[in-house]
Amino acid sequence: MSLWSLALTLAFVAAAMLLSVWRRLGLEKDMVIAAVRATVQLLLIGYVLKFIFHVDHAALTAAMVLVMSCVAADNASRRGNGLAGRFCRVWLAIAASEIATQGFLLAAHVVPSKPAYIIPISGMIIGNAMVASALFLNRLRAEAQARRDEMLVLLSLGATPIQASGAVVKAAVKSSMIPTIDSTKTMGLVQLPGMMTGQILAGADPIQAVRYQLLIVFALMASAAITTLVLGFLTYPRLFNEYHQPAV
């Protein structure tokens, strides 16, 4: 795509702004900021990726994945107000899913060990793990509050925190996995996934693009499951204080 063609797409932003002015939504300023931020961020990451792909060094690739996982953990951990030490726990859960899924893909030689493959696939895995983590933390609090009486009964019978919070964590894991499972069920029917669309637009064979997309879809399902289960295991103790009393 030429720069001229790209510049033409700014017409979409202008159209959105005109609609905002017409309906007096007051969103014009936010739209300009969003468009500028997206352009700067994407151009910047484009040059960073070009440099990393060119250097092709494992340390640089690992550093890039580390930065992505830290940003994702920071973003997701904002959802768990009241749970101390969220960032580290979310980062560990995201890292566990990235290591397990990406590690498997590399070890089985499903994808080449090249930054051009590792970084985009990691981005999708980490992004999905971030959404699953945020949903999990949000749901965990709500479930713990809704099932507080049930937890008190179990605690009063001598349950350990893991026994008392078992149903709460299970419900939070299930609801945080639903978006991933639902989007997998409707894939190809409701939406053409981003990566596949990108490959097709870039001229790749659609069948080859579908194969890569299926690889990602299956990896994302495993990633959501690993992230939420690890996060559940790491966060359930925070629902209780030292005397095994509900703390949320």
Added chain:
Amino acid sequence: MDVHRRIVVDGRDRHLLRGVNGSVTPGRVVTLVGPSGAGKSTLLSLCNLLQTPDEGAVFVWGWEVRQWPVRELRRRVGLVMQQPVMLPGTVADNLAAAARLHAEAEPDNRGLLRLVGLPAELLARPAGALSGGEKQRIALLRTLANRPEILLLDEATSALDRESAAVVEELVLRRVRDEGLTVLWVTHDLALARRVGDETWLVVDGRVVEQRPTAAFFDDPQSEWARRLVRGHLAPAEGGEGT
């Protein structure tokens, strides 16, 4: 025990208990009476560490509750809550809950139901579908199945008819006689408090204002609060700030 318990509500300190002081002799039944919200339920929760005092200490068999292994304490000091919350699953699941938590053999569920006059057919029913009175009896049996040595009862017969309440009363008193069970029994039913209690404590506004042998408490109340309670002149919501 000698405890204070307060919570912060709307930025203000609200005292649930203020300097409650007392001791219970093993194998005896203490009935706790007083207006709603006086702090009776909080007092029970302190005994099995579902709440902790802000000041003071609660001793169980000579050990402060915070020094006990929590599971061991809660197993030996059983609590039947005011609201009979059922765990998900059937009645049988509820009765077996304690055994499953402690990885032990499940109790004789039919025998347990017989103790409170409930039919064995109830075992397969979803616990959430029971009536209030049935739930209350299942909640009691669920705690008794854990074989506690101290039993904390919070309005445990409030939803029962007279006949069912008498069966529960007899069951608890039999455990007291035969097994030396110690009971702290919160109730608004003064006749029940008089029937089952060896000692009665009157809790008003977070304080124990009178604690005496039950017969003496009802026959010759010493404090103005106790006299008003015995004469039926103490309104249920009067003198209550805690829960």
